[in-house]
Amino acid sequence: MPAAKLDLRNMAPPERHPTIHSAFDELDPGETLRIVNDHEPKPLFYELQAEVDAFDAERYDCRKEEEGKYVADLPKKA
Incomplete structure (x- = not known):
């Protein structure tokens, strides 16, 4: 069960990544942020993988x- 959920479909694209990063930062270790998006968030995945040490790319x-x-x-890594 995710600790937090964001529906980004009605959010302006420039606001999406900063909102996601803020919500992810608020998670405790081992928790998960669920996002709902209008496209596959591959660029976000690569961004998190490269820039956020706490992101658990394997999960x-x-x-x-x-x-x-x-x-x-x-x-988020435990």
């Missing part, structure tokens, strides 16, 4: 639930 998960709805889990 990252993303699935397309329907057209225009991607759900990604961004886990």
Whole structure:
């Protein structure tokens, strides 16, 4: 169960990554941030993998639930 959830689909694109980073920073170790996006967040995955030591890239998960709805889990290392 994710500790926090963000639906980014109605958020302006320039606001998305800063909002995600803030929410991720607030997680406790071992918790997961779930985001809902209108596209697969591969650029975000690569950004987190390269820049955020606490991001657990091995436990990252993303699935397309329907057209225009991607759900990604961004886990924080324990």
